[in-house]
Amino acid sequence: xxxxxxxxxxxxxxxxxxxxxxxxxxxxxxxxxxxxxxxxxxxxxxxxxxxxxxxxxxxxxxxxxxxxxxxxxxxxxxxxxxxxxxxxxxxxxxxxxxxxxxxxxxxxxxxxxxxxxxxxxxxxxxxxxxxxxxxxxxxxxxxxxxxxxxxxxxxxxxxxxxxxxxxxxxxxxxxxxxxxxxxxxxxxxxxxxxxxxxxxxxxxxxxxxxxxxxxxxxxxxxxxxxxxxxxxxxxxxxxxxxxxxxxxxxxxxxxxxxxxxxxxxxxxxxxxxxxxxxxxxxxxxxxxxxxxxxxxxxxxxxxxxxxxxxxxxxxxxxxxxxxxxxxxxxxxxxxxxxxxxxxxxxxxxxxxxxxxxxxxxxxxx
Ligand code: SAH
Ligand code: AVI
Numbered sequence: 391x392x393x394x395x396x397x398x399x400x401x402x403x404x405x406x407x408x409x410x411x412x413x414x415x416x417x418x419x420x421x422x423x424x425x426x427x428x429x430x431x432x433x434x435x436x437x438x439x440x441x442x443x444x445x446x447x448x449x450x451x452x453x454x455x456x457x458x459x460x461x462x463x464x465x466x467x468x469x470x471x472x473x474x475x476x477x478x479x480x481x482x483x484x485x486x487x488x489x490x491x492x493x494x495x496x497x498x499x500x501x502x503x504x505x506x507x508x509x510x511x512x513x514x515x516x517x518x519x520x521x522x523x524x525x526x527x528x529x530x531x532x533x534x535x536x537x538x539x540x541x542x543x544x545x546x547x548x549x550x551x552x553x554x555x556x557x558x559x560x561x562x563x564x565x566x567x568x569x570x571x572x573x574x575x576x577x578x579x580x581x582x583x584x585x586x587x588x589x590x591x592x593x594x595x596x597x598x599x600x601x602x603x604x605x606x607x608x609x610x611x612x613x614x615x616x617x618x619x620x621x622x623x624x625x626x627x628x629x630x631x632x633x634x635x636x637x638x639x640x641x642x643x644x645x646x647x648x649x650x651x652x653x654x655x656x657x658x659x660x661x662x663x664x665x666x667x668x669x670x671x672x673x674x675x676x677x678x679x680x681x682x683x684x685x686x687x688x689x690x691x692x693x694x695x696x697x698x699x700x701x702x703x704x705x706x707x708x709x710x711x712x713x714x715x716x717x718x719x720x721x722x723x724x725x726x727x728x729x730x731x732x733x734x735x736x737x738x739x740x741x742x743x744x745x746x747x748x749x750x751x752x753x754x755x
Pocket of ligand 1: 566
């Protein structure tokens with residue numbers, strides 16, 4: 391993220407005026423703006439972010455093998471690069487998921503006529519409009535709750551939605567999946583969407599914990615809508631993460647730029663090659679950054695020096711690919727029952743509607 395001015399309140403409300411964007415950037419949002427249709431609630435403040443990044447960088451760069459959590463890709467540049475990825479010819483997941491939602495948003499809205507659509511890892515909320523349209527057309531929609539760690543993208547998306555949906559209230563939440571899921575606003579009937587296959591960016595134990603945390607705050611009529619990429623020919627998978635135009639490579643390297651800017655590091659971003667490989671044993675794609683030569687990196691804010699040997703890898707992301715059986719088992723282990731599942735005609739991607747099962751938590755799988 392770009393450096394931000396300190397906020398004046400931990401949570402706040404923005405009026406949908408021309409100055410809202412500036413207010414969001416300046417952190418001048420207040421909680422007492424009754425009547426506004428746009429609320430932006432912050433749970434990640436600049437200081438928390440700096441501490442969390444510092445902790446992840448120390449842990450990740452001093453452990454063997456070296457690894458960083460993928461959430462640090464997403465500053466304003468990373469958000470834009472991801473958006474560009476979604477339009478690449480090799481990157482099929484977004485197109486496939488959109489096609490599924492295009493065709494079945496009405497079925498989803500009929501199965502769960504929610505008044506509140508919650509979207510986790512919402513990003514630009516582009517495909518989400520298909521769900522919002524279907525819930526609006528069904529007459530149930532009142533509120534949209536996008537939740538994302540990237541505040542700028544969240545604020546922009548929220549404002550775009552206000553204009554497109556004049557009767558909609560938007561309650562945006564800046565938060566981290568691992569810490570703030572319990573802060574989602576309650577009330578009403580909720581459809582919780584987690585699209586794009588982002589759950590695949592979590593390790594198995596983390597995603598079970600994630601699904602359990604969401605389940606723990608779910609009312610009997612609520613539902614979860616989960617987008618997941620499916621196992622397929624490894625060549626197609628690798629191509630989707632190593633595109634010819636080099637956009638994914640730039641997205642991958644962006645994490646080094648974030649660390650340089652926010653922790654005063656001196657990574658030579660070009661000194662690392664973008665690697666995408668299929669890990670069949672774990673059924674996931676790995677994105678790595680490979681040192682192209684021996685190099686020493688200083689991270690001023692941490693008073694840390696890290697040596698990379700030529701050929702050494704830094705794991706920056708996993709992207710798990712699922713089978714329907716695996717999905718059902720993971721959902722069941724977290725207290726969810728698969729109600730319906732839709733796939734695209736090529737069977738590339740799945741969108742699953744899950745409802746709370748009567749047994750909240752089964753044994754870990
Ligand atoms: N759902 C959108 C965007 C997917 S990109 C789509 O389907 O196209 C992944 C999104 O998850 C990004 O917007 C990123 O900022 C957000 N994200 C990644 N890690 C996160 C975390 N730990 N907590 C909250 N949001 C996170
Ligand atoms: C957000 N997430 C689901 C993307 C994925 O496909 O795992 C992130 C991404 N990484 C490289 N390309 C896209």
